[in-house]
Amino acid sequence: MSRPVRFNTTPIEAHLKEAPSVGEAPDGYAGEGFFTSKLSDVVGLARKNSLWPLPFATSCCGIEFMATMASHYDLARFGAERVGFSPRQCDLLMVMGTISKKMGPVLRQVYLQMAEPRWVISVGACACSGGIFDTYSVLQGIDQIIPVDVYVPGCPPRPEAILDGFMKIQDLVGQESIRRRNSDQYKALMNSYGIE
Amino acid sequence: MALTNEHVQLRLTEKFGELVSDFETTYGMLDFEAPKEQNLKVLQFLYDEADLNFQFMTDLTAVNYPDKIGRELAVVYHLHNLQDNLRIRFKVFTSIENTDVFTACKLFSAANWMERETYDFFGVNFVGHPNLIRILNVDEMDYFPMRKEYPLEDQTRVDKDDEMFGRG
Numbered sequence: 001m002s003r004p005v006r007f008n009t010t011p012i013e014a015h016l017k018e019a020p021s022v023g024e025a026p027d028g029y030a031g032e033g034f035f036t037s038k039l040s041d042v043v044g045l046a047r048k049n050s051l052w053p054l055p056f057a058t059s060c061c062g063i064e065f066m067a068t069m070a071s072h073y074d075l076a077r078f079g080a081e082r083v084g085f086s087p088r089q090c091d092l093l094m095v096m097g098t099i100s101k102k103m104g105p106v107l108r109q110v111y112l113q114m115a116e117p118r119w120v121i122s123v124g125a126c127a128c129s130g131g132i133f134d135t136y137s138v139l140q141g142i143d144q145i146i147p148v149d150v151y152v153p154g155c156p157p158r159p160e161a162i163l164d165g166f167m168k169i170q171d172l173v174g175q176e177s178i179r180r181r182n183s184d185q186y187k188a189l190m191n192s193y194g195i196e
Numbered sequence: 197m198a199l200t201n202e203h204v205q206l207r208l209t210e211k212f213g214e215l216v217s218d219f220e221t222t223y224g225m226l227d228f229e230a231p232k233e234q235n236l237k238v239l240q241f242l243y244d245e246a247d248l249n250f251q252f253m254t255d256l257t258a259v260n261y262p263d264k265i266g267r268e269l270a271v272v273y274h275l276h277n278l279q280d281n282l283r284i285r286f287k288v289f290t291s292i293e294n295t296d297v298f299t300a301c302k303l304f305s306a307a308n309w310m311e312r313e314t315y316d317f318f319g320v321n322f323v324g325h326p327n328l329i330r331i332l333n334v335d336e337m338d339y340f341p342m343r344k345e346y347p348l349e350d351q352t353r354v355d356k357d358d359e360m361f362g363r364g
Contacts (some may be wrong), residue, residue, distance in 0.1 A: 137332075137333060
C-alpha cells in the first residue's frame with residue numbers, strides 16, 4: 001500500500017565544493033602565517049557579506065521580497081540574514097513598491113537616518129520610474145529624492161531579479177574605496193539632492 | 197408603511213416648492229437638485245422630519261461638468277435612511293469661479309473628512325468648515341487634480357510602447 005507521504009530516502013549528494021561557505025580572499029601577498037592586502041579590500045569583503053537590509057516595502061514588490069527572504073530563495077545566503085527595521089542600524093535601503101509624493105519625505109527621512117556608508121536598491125518599475133502610475137500623486141522614480149545605487153526592473157521583479165540586484169550591490173560594496181564617502185564627487189552627489 | 201421615493205419627492209416639493217427640481221430615479225435611487233444656498237436647509241429638513249429621517253451620510257463628493265457653463269461643479273450628497281433602508285442622492289451645482297458651498301459638518305460629523313477630500317480634489321470651498329485643508333494629496337499641491345481641465349496622455353507617445361514591455 002502506498003503511503004500518503006513519500007520520504008526522500010535517497011537524497012542527492014550536495015555539491016559542497018561548488019557552494020562556497022567562505023568568501024574569496026582578496027588579492028594580496030601571502031606567506032607562512034601572514035597575509036598582506038589592501039585595507040579597503042578587507043573592509044569591502046567584510047561589508048559585502050554582512051549587509052543589513054532595511055526593507056521599505058509598500059506594495060506587490062514587497063511580496064516578492066518576502067519570497068526572496070524566505071527559505072526557497074533565501075537572501076540569507078548572501079550574508080543578509082538580519083533584516084533590520086531601524087534605519088540607524090542598516091546599510092542597505094531596499095525600496096520596493098510605489099512611492100507616492102506624500103510618501104516621498106518619509107522615504108527621504110528614512111534615508112537620512114541611515115548612517116554612512118549606505119546603499120540604496122530600487123526594486124520594481126514603480127520605485128525606479130513611477131511604473132504604470134503616470135499620475136499626479138506618484139513620485140516618478142525615487143531617484144528624484146534620494147540617490148540610488150542599483151535599479152531592479154520588473155513589475156514586480158522575480159526573486160531571482162532581486163537577488164541579482166542584491167549581488168550587484170555586493171559588487172559595488174566590495175569594490176568601494178574606503179575614501180569614496182569623503183570624496184568631492186560624493187559630496188557633490190549628496191548636495192545635488194540637498195543632503196549635507 | 198415603508199418609505200418610498202415618491203413620498204420623499206412629495207414632502208420635498210411641499211416644503212420647498214420650485215427650489216427642489218430635476219427629480220429622477222436611476223436604478224431605483226431618487227436623485228434631485230437644489231440651489232447651493234439651500235443645501236443646509238434641505239439636508240436639515242431631510243434629517244429632522246420624523247417620516248424622512250435621513251440621518252446617515254454615506255458619501256459626499258463632487259463631479260466636474262466642464263461643459264455646463266456656470267454650473268461646472270456638482271456637489272453630491274448620498275443620504276441613507278437606516279430605518280427604512282432608503283437611499284437618496286442630492287446635488288447642488290456651483291460655478292467653478294465661485295465654489296463657495298455651505299459646510300454640512302454641523303449636521304453630519306462624517307462630512308468633515310469627506311468635505312476635505314472634495315476640497316482636495318475638486319477645490320470646492322466649504323464655507324464654515326473647521327479645518328479645510330488637503331487631506332490626501334501633498335500639502336504643496338497647487339491644483340485640484342480631479343477637475344477635467346488637464347489634457348489626456350498623448351496617444352502618440354512611444355516611450356510606453358508595448359514593445360518596451362516585451363508584448364510587441
